[in-house]
Amino acid sequence: MLDTMISTQASPQTLDARIPPGPIEQKWDRARFDMKLVSRANRRKYRVIVVGTGLAGAAAAATLGEQGYQVDGFSFHDSPRRAHSIAAQGGINAAKNYRNDGDSIYRLFYDTIKGGDFRAREANAYRLAQLSVEIIDQCVAQGVPFAREYGGLLDTRSFGGVQVERTFYARGQTGQQLLLGAYQALERQISAGSVKMHTRSEMLDLVVIDGKARGIIVRNLVTGAITPHAADVVVLATGGYANVYYLSTNAKASNVTAIWRAHRRGALFGNPCFTQIHPTCIPVTGEHQSKLTLMSESLRNDGRVWVPVKKGDTRPPGAISDAERDYYLERRYPSFGNLVPRDVASRAAKEVCDAGRGVGPGGYGVYLDFRDAINRMGRDAVQEKYGNLFEIYERITGENAYDVPMRIYPAVHYTMGGLWVDYQLMSTIPGLFVGGEANFSDQGANRLGASALMQGLADGYFILPATVPNYLASSRFDPVNTAHPAFREVEDEVRRRTEALLATKGKRTVDSFHRELGRLMWDECGMARSESGLRKALARIPELREEFRTDVRVPGDDGGLNQSLEKAGRVADFLELAELMCTDALHRSESCGGHFRVESQTPDGEAMRNDEEFSYAAAWEWTGPDNAPVLHKEPLTFDYVHPTQRSYK
Amino acid sequence: MNLTLRIWRQKGANTPGEFVTYPVHNVSPDMSFLEMLDVLNEELIVRGEEPVSFEHDCREGICGSCGFLIDGMTHGPRRGTTVCQLHMRSFQDGDELTLEPWRASAFPVLKDLIVDRSAFDRIIQSGGFISAPTGSAPEANAILVPKESSDTAFDAAACIACGACVAACPNASAMLFTSAKLTHLNVLPQGQPERDERTVNMVAAMDREGFGSCTNHAECEAACPKLIPLEFIARMNRYVYRALLRPHRHPLAERIAPGAPSRAR
Incomplete structure (x- = not known):
């Protein structure tokens, strides 16, 4: 078992991911056969806590409930239907090969490994591709209104970074419809009584007893009451931490707190620096900007990306002739063109803007132009495909994208890093499972479009409902309830932390700290990272954390609904996470996927991996607030897809 | 531009509230309405006052968290727009705006502009689903769904459960919300086996929660940020009559309010 492999003495260990033996296409079957089962009558004796009820969490809670376990679901939202999964626009991949265009499970697996720039686990990526097929079946049975052809069959489209049409979609609201399926x-x-839902309840800490995850401490966001909850197993599905950058496409409340608290209790944090920058977001308009809005990259199927050839060309786009336009993605990557993966498209946009050829106020934007698509397909066809996205764009910018090209710029969108998990999705704390974006995931150093929904649902509907029972059946449990002193101890710690935030009564608001941290992270640990920049950030973050501790002003009290207090707790954790992200980014001196170290690039400016030194997942151990984290490694082996330099030329 | 806001302040569910007036200066037309409130809140915190509580999350118009009345209009003056997507270019320098929470007894105020909308979840619990336990699904393309049905289902499923329909209705009716979910599931072939049961259970749950009935004001349709059409309420009424008039092994009628027709048996 893993708990014996990780020394509390903080000496680096090689991690065992418990990947089943055998050929890759048989590993999941093999694992399922080897798993221990809980008989139907015994299931109700086990209590399962699921924290976060977005795609992964709602799917896991519903499925474990169907199986007969006693499930407690926790969400800080007023309803599980508000989870940020709802905002995913583009679609969900599945290796159905309905188009007969050469797709297969193996090809989806191959694309995922290559897209992840050879920093993902082969066995996990293969399982994800296998399960993709069942996910679509499940969602259709629930009534998810996927797009259809006139004959009544499912429609698919192609999506960033691949050459087959394997993406299922529901207009531009696929995440919403999949989440509503899981929510329902x-x-x-x-209503059947198998799941008890605790809404407006935020997990503030994890309780570990005898080395096993046995419960959580929760704050009721309406009454302020802090309560303990005990269970036999805890599942975290609390999403990603892109809001460490303040400005991101994540919802305002998305945060790292649940997984960070678990990290502080002993769960290793995998690849924290692997973040995804999404190339097609609406550019920032000013200081007041509170979040960024993504325009689905499905737009890149028909929109063409360009900037003026000439530096500082401020003419309106219509006045710039084709000869004076640089369709730089089509020029640099002739075979993939506008459909290159997200990291490649994002960096290319940054380069042209850094070179002074960006458009719009501030010069940090590039055009995404539908003129040719409208001429080719007609305005109605463009509207049928992208109408709601054009509406969103119009609402935010006041511009009509049928007449003038959209302006887009990259923004932080997704975090591939998260708590390290083995093949069973269990963290290094036995009994603590992690699903969806919260785990360090199957995506490697970069995620392909339409793969996040796939992973969340694979984890939630199929993997956790197999591996959680296996853990329950193969572990011995002493009965634990919330009277155990460990609960009181952690609860007191939570209370003290809350009181300290309220007692500081300094001068600066929580948001002003968050904005400063975000700016620093975007500049030094964003699209391009350098040793000097990361060292600068690593020097500044502890100072900022200290300023926060002594000068933050959190109004109100802890006796009721207090949104400032909620934010303060989350930003306090971001201030710790940021340091770990920079530490990880600094240690990984290669470029891979979304992690671009300026010191490691090919002569033509593409990301250059260093497989000799860095073919591993980095898993960091927390060793206390003033101690350096300890690096553990999970070596990655590639038996099926041979690592090559990615090329989308 | 400069604005004057009259905002409903209420400490908790059981304390009386009142309007408090706040000036807001230097508002940029590119700000969203919520970003303008962020600016006000930052000022209030620095001045040592309590910021205004309002619900919000995705700020992309899809999560359904946000929503309050601006001068009596749900989500403000722009049609088909949630308040997070409403930008200040829709207003003018010197405007005086009144902000208050959704008003409906089924949506009690929790604080300031935040209300409790858990009644919607309970309506969904009563039948707003298709029973398809994980693992039991047939091959996806084994179920043919006419594009027309699929498109109608999507139009209905676009509902974000923000509650604007209830807040806009003089009767505080939740019929647009309920009919949207019923339409989504009842037009699909997958939804047929549970159609009648789902219909009467959801309508009964809606009544139980204390929402009013539809008297065809159509304010809900005008208020809906997702443009869910009133036609779905007419559909719901058809679903109800069909459910009640069709023979069932166990009569469904008794679950609905008195006065509903029931087939002579």
């Missing part, structure tokens, strides 16, 4: 399945279990 969850609500069905709530």
Whole structure:
């Protein structure tokens, strides 16, 4: 077992991911056969806590409830339907090969490994591709209104970074419809009594007893009450931490707190520096900007990306002739053109803007032009495909993208890093499972479009409902309830932390700290990272953390609904996470996927990996607030897809 | 531009509230309405006052968290727009705006502009799903769905459960919300086996929660940020009559309010 492999003495260890033996296409079958089962009658004796009820969490809670376990679901939202999964626009991949265009499970697996720039685990990526097929079946059965052809069959489209049409979609609201499917399945279990849902309840710490995860401490966001909850297993599905950058496409409340608290209790944090920058977001308009809005990259299927050839060309786009336009993605990557993966498209946009050829106020924007698509397909066809996205764009910018090209710029969108998990999705704390974006995931150093929904649902519907019971059946449990002193101890710690935030009564608001941290992270640990920049950030973050500790002003009290207090707790954790991200980014002196170290590039400016030194997942151990984290490694082996330099030329 | 806001302040569910007036200066037309409130809140915190609580999350118009009344209009003056997507270019220098929470007894105020909308979840729990336990699904393309049905289902499923329909209705009716979910599931072949049961259960749950009935004001349709059409309420009424008039092994009628027609048996 893993708990014996990780020394508390903080000496680096090689991690065992418990990957089943055998050919890759048989590993998941093999694992499932080797798993221990819990008989139907015994299931209700086990209590499962699921924190976060977005795609992964709602799917897991509903499925475990259907199986007969006693499930407690926790969400800080007023309803599970608000989870940020709802905002995913583009689609979900599945290796159905309905188009007969050469797709297969193996090809989806291959694309995922290559897209992840050879920093993902082969066995996990293969399993993800296998399960993709069942996910679509499940969602259709629930009534998810996917796009259809006139004959009544499912429609698909192609999506960033691949050459087959394997992406299923529901207009530009695929995440919403998939989440509603999982939400409705969850609500069905709530009414059946198998899941008890705790809304407006935020997990503030994890309780570990005898080395096993046995419960959580929760704050009721309406009453302020802090309560302990005990269970036999804890599942975290609390999403990603892109809001460490302040400006990101994540919802305002998305945060790292649940997984960071678990990290502080002993769960290793995998690849924290692997973040994804999404190339097609609406550019920033000013200091007041509170978040960034993504325009689905499905737009890149028909929109063409360009900037003026000439530096500082401020003419309106219509006045710039084709000869004076640089369709730089089509020029640099002739075979993939506008459909290159997200990291490649993002860096290319940064380069042209840094060179002074950006457009719009501030010069940090590039055009995404539908003129040719409208001429080719007609305005109606463009509207049918992208109408709602054009509406979103119009609402935010006041511009009509049918007449003038959209302006887009990259923004932080997704975090591939997260708590390290083995093949069973269990963290290094036995009994603590992690699903969806919260784990360090199957995506490697870069995620392909339409793969996040796939991973969240694979984890939630199929993997956790197999591996959680296996853990329950193969572990011995002493009965634990919230009277155990460990609960009181952690609860007191949580209370003290909350009181300290309120007692500081300094001068600066939580948001002003968050904005400063975000700016620093975007500049030094964003699209391009350098040793000097990362060292600068590593020097500044502890100072900022200290300023926060002594000068933050959190109004109100802890006796009721207090949104400033909620934010303060989350930003306090971001201030710790940021340091770990920079530490990880500094140690990984290669470039890979979304992690671009300026010191490691090919002569023509593409990301250059260093497989000899860095073919591993980095998993960091927390060793106390003033101690350096300890690096553990999970070596990655590639038996099926041979590592090559990615090329989309 | 400069604005004057009259905002409903209420400490908790059981304390009385009142309007408090705040000036806001240097508002940029590119700000969203919520970003303008962020600016006000930052000022309030620095001045040592309590910021205004309002619900919000994705700020992309899809999560359904946000929503309050601006001068009596749900989500403000722009049609088909949530308040997070409403930008200040829709207003003018010197405007005086009144902000208050959704007003409906089924949506009690929790604080300032935040209300409790858990009644919507309970309506969904009563039948707003298709029973398809994980693992039991047939091959996706084994179920043919006419594009027309699929498109109608999508139009209905676009509902974000923000509650604007209830807040806009003089009767505080939740019929647009409920009919949207019923339409989504009842037009699909997958939704047929549970159609009648789902219909009466959801309508009964809606009544239980204390929402009013539709008297065809159509304010909900005008208020809906996702443009869910009133036609779905007419559909819901058809679903109800069909459910009640069709023979069932166990009569469904008794679950609905008195006065509903029931087939002579």
